[in-house]
Amino acid sequence: MLNISGLNSGVVIDHIKAGRGMDIYSYLELDKYDNSVAIIKNAKSSKMGKKDIIKIEGIPDFIDLNLVSVICDSVTINIIRGGVIIEKKEPSLPEQVTGIFRCKNPRCITSIEQDLPHSFRLTNPHTRTYRCIYCEQEWSRA
Amino acid sequence: MKHLLSPLDLSVEETGQILSLAEEMIKAPDRFRSVCQGKKLATLFYEPSTRTRLSFEAAMLNLGGSILGFSSADSSSAAKGESVADTIRVISSYADICAMRHPKEGAPMVAAQYASIPVINAGDGGHNHPTQTLTDLLTIQSLKGRLSHLTIGLCGDLKFGRTVHSLIHALVRYEGIHFIMISPEELRLPSYIKKEVLEPAGTPYQELTSLEDAMPKLDVLYMTRVQRERFFNEEDYIRLKDTYILDKQKLSGAKDDMLILHPLPRVNEIASEVDSDPRAVYFKQAEYGVYVRMALIMTLLGLQAPEAQF
Structure with missing residues (x-):
């Protein structure tokens, strides 16, 4: 068993589907964060079998934790202060996501217009569908 | 300011008003022949089109307005690599309203974000053609x-x-x-x-x-x-x-x-x-395409139909 020391103050993103931890790390741009960040892959889980976990020291103010739910619907977010969980969050899907994903439609104006931020709007919360605001192409992880 | 980028930008009620205005124009086109006097329509066509471009131009001319524009990307500054955003910022100071056709989907939406005049989507790739x-x-x-x-x-x-x-x-x-x-x-x-x-x-x-x-x-x-x-x-x-x-x-x-x-x-x-x-x-x-574009241009420019003469 691998041991990662507990957090005194920070954020734990738990119940990430196994294999998606790095995606979340990347979309939240945690590489730009100066404090300690631990990614635990394939941790044992009674609910999920295997899961990924991200532990972030401190609470970075530059990230929108709701973005996590766009990438993975199973996550829970625990806010830790003084070594105890003070808040459990189930992130809600943001209405619009800008500057995180890129539209892959070669016919979209974003493919040629420089400096245009790629932006997606939530069009169906039930199917968790996001579409490009310009061409309406569905965003997919593939 | 209102743009028309997708058919759903108009409510059922607004659509009904434009169609009613177009039906009035079909019955009495002469009544509207100087409604847009002094106004200019820019037709920004980045790909070839016969019907749509000419019907927009005919619509503005029927309303007494003027037209300017280009009919292919080669004859515009796009050939020099100018962005849609920059083009529309400039065109906004030349014309009162514009109709844009572009092969890339969503280009008219980009134009609308930077324009200070109403933008009409005249077809963007396989996307919309309101x-x-x-x-x-x-x-x-x-x-x-x-x-x-x-x-x-x-x-x-x-x-x-x-x-x-x-x-x-x-x-x-x-x-x-x-x-x-x-x-x-x-x-x-x-x-x-x-x-x-x-x-x-x-x-x-x-x-x-x-x-x-x-x-x-x-x-x-x-x-x-x-x-x-x-x-x-x-x-x-x-x-x-x-x-x-x-x-x-x-x-x-x-x-x-x-x-x-x-x-x-x-x-x-x-x-x-x-x-x-x-x-x-x-x-x-x-033929009706000209009348409906006349009604749309009038509506987006906020112009009122002249009183009927009896």
Whole structure:
């Protein structure tokens, strides 16, 4: 068993589907964060079998934790202060996501217009569908 | 400021007002001949178009306004690499309203973000073509007298056909609409339109491959061309382009008052022998396209219809 020391103050993103931890790390741009960040892959889980976990020291103010739910619907977010969980969050899907994903439609104006931020709007919360605001192409992880 | 980027930018009520204004123009076009005096329309066409560009220009000229613009990307600063955002910022100081056609989907939306004048989407790739939709609605409204309680057949390329997608979006907002989709398996309506537009609206639809089977039920038959430019594979285009050819024999099973619409240009999907049939209204539809664009230009410029003279 691998041991990662507990957090005194920070954020734990738990119940990430196994294999998606790095995606979340990347979309939240945690590489730009100066404090300690631990990614635990394939941790044992009674609910999920295997899961990924991200532990972030401190609470970075530059990230929108709701973005996590766009990438993975199973996550829970625990806010830790003084070594105890003070808040459990189930992130809600943001209405619009800008500057995180890129539209892959070669016919979209974003493919040629420089400096245009790629932006997606939530069009169906039930199917968790996001579409490009310009061409309406569905965003997919593939 | 209002732009028209998608047919859904107009509510049912706003659409109704534009169609009513266009019907007034059909009855008395002379009344409107100087409504736009002193106003300029910029037609920014980054890809070739005959009907749409000329109908916009005719519409502005009919209203007494002036036109300026370009008809291909090669003859614009886009050839030098200028962005849509920069182009529209400049054009905004030259004209009062603009109509933009662009091969890239969403380009008119980018223009609208940076424009200080109303932007009309005159077709963006395979995405939207709202003034064609308004034209289609005006044709049905004028010749059928209603936009509700109709069985509409959509035939041909339902996969890539933007006019069909836009028309579905617009018509599901009216009561009693029933669609019959007639296409080869490969060119069926995309499933996202069924799931995100038809099903939430509760609009019934059927999918058929036989035009003859659908014909007796239809109040409106909307024919479309299989568009070569939408295919990456030439072989697929050649295999599918002649699947449906409407001729007099196929039309024999249709209702006497059915309307045949087509956004034009046609290639061979409607035989020329059908042109003389009173149900063939596609040239009338093209004419109505000018009136509906006149009504749209007036509306977006916030201009009032002159009082009727009796």
